[in-house]
Amino acid sequence: xxxxxxxxxxxxxxIAAYKAAEVVRCxxxxxxxxxxxxxxxxxxxITPLTLQSLSSNPVYCDLFDEPKLWNVEHIALxxxxxxxxxxxxxxxxLAKMAMGxxxxxxSTVLLATRAPIFVAPAMNHAMYHHPATQVNLALLxxxxxxxxxxxxxxxxxxxxxxGRMSEPVEIAxxxxxxxxxxxxxxxxxxxxxxxxxxxxxxxxxxxxNRSSGLMGYAIAEALxxxxxxxxxxxxxxxxxxxxxxxxxxxxxxxxxxxxxxxLFPEMxxxxxxxAVADYRPLVEAVQKIKKTGTSLTLELVPNxxxxxxxxxxxxxxxxxxxxxxxxxxxxxxxxxxxxKNVNLLVANDITKPGAGFGSPTNIVSFLFPDGRKIDLxxxxxxxxxxxxxxxxxxxxxxxxxx
Ligand code: PMT
Numbered sequence: 001x002x003x004x005x006x007x008x009x010x011x012x013x014x015i016a017a018y019k020a021a022e023v024v025r026c027x028x029x030x031x032x033x034x035x036x037x038x039x040x041x042x043x044x045x046i047t048p049l050t051l052q053s054l055s056s057n058p059v060y061c062d063l064f065d066e067p068k069l070w071n072v073e074h075i076a077l078x079x080x081x082x083x084x085x086x087x088x089x090x091x092x093x094l095a096k097m098a099m100g101x102x103x104x105x106x107s108t109v110l111l112a113t114r115a116p117i118f119v120a121p122a123m124n125h126a127m128y129h130h131p132a133t134q135v136n137l138a139l140l141x142x143x144x145x146x147x148x149x150x151x152x153x154x155x156x157x158x159x160x161x162x163g164r165m166s167e168p169v170e171i172a173x174x175x176x177x178x179x180x181x182x183x184x185x186x187x188x189x190x191x192x193x194x195x196x197x198x199x200x201x202x203x204x205x206x207x208x209n210r211s212s213g214l215m216g217y218a219i220a221e222a223l224x225x226x227x228x229x230x231x232x233x234x235x236x237x238x239x240x241x242x243x244x245x246x247x248x249x250x251x252x253x254x255x256x257x258x259x260x261x262x263l264f265p266e267m268x269x270x271x272x273x274x275a276v277a278d279y280r281p282l283v284e285a286v287q288k289i290k291k292t293g294t295s296l297t298l299e300l301v302p303n304x305x306x307x308x309x310x311x312x313x314x315x316x317x318x319x320x321x322x323x324x325x326x327x328x329x330x331x332x333x334x335x336x337x338x339x340k341n342v343n344l345l346v347a348n349d350i351t352k353p354g355a356g357f358g359s360p361t362n363i364v365s366f367l368f369p370d371g372r373k374i375d376l377x378x379x380x381x382x383x384x385x386x387x388x389x390x391x392x393x394x395x396x397x398x399x400x401x402x
Pocket of ligand 1 (some may be wrong): 212304
């Protein structure tokens, strides 16, 4: 699947460096030509000889080494490769990439190359969640660098959490997807809604919900990856906009309603992953509501049901809805599918561990009006999004090479 592709695997110094051997092996099995560049600290974890043997190519470690081949020094290598994957990518290399530092062979190639760059972060979960690392990752994503993982689980430091490097097979699959499957939805326009709307009570408070936006943002990323021109109507979140996606920021259900209805006529696909407030306060107080020591009654009025309105207005558009349920998942989801006239409904039981609000993973079922049902096991929200994108492509009658 990667025949004739020249891939540079960059290995940096973390305990997951041993998994780089498997990354190289997977890429070679897919017929890629693999070059390897290691930082000095990576060589403390795994020997260049191992990676040289697996890649069948000389390994680059030092900027000032004798050239291995006359035409593949750092600039030539940067120009020569079709993609670069840094696996594992430490917090340090991410920071250097974000700053544009070039003080060794690998970081110099990263600055010089115009090939697509993938990073598979691997680090202790506290380092991963440090604001500096998160800001660096967000910046790199904005520049078009594709971030694979990290996974959640047991870490070498003895703790459990986010920061494990994604499995080598998953990393290789990301490259395959990039090179082979990226244009199913080329020429199509897709609209995704994400996040939880906020309904203001007064200048400091609002009624909200626990949606992080992760699910909707992953769907926008997967649709964009599949070649669709993608628009993301987003309620407030801290998430970076997926590369290439046009984001329209909104706050309330009414603002989301207006933005979605404005874009709707020109869309081929609409995915409503947002958690929209069903009610809003009748009045937004001009000043901060003062506490009085007695009970407070708020009058709420219904918001428009955006998805149901789209279901009535749709002409050729494919309409995908979500159902977030805490009980009777299937019965409630079936009811929503009919009531909102959608072409596919994604049902998630938000009470299950590993599913729903704020979780990096989800557990969903796809329901279709013809009675078909696809149950997916727990997987990352991006994987769910990619499965959904494949179903969308099929519903649009597009060949998905599967
Ligand atoms: O954002 P995350 O933290 O990743 O969490 C993901 C998620 C749990 C929010 C997501 O997977 C999900 O289930 N989204 C839908 C949440 C929701 O509002 O479900 P609902 O069953 O209340 O609404 C059904 C459908 O109608 C949804 O597609 C919703 O976008 C839409 N709706 C609801 C109310 C309304 N006024 N207008 C709408 O369009």
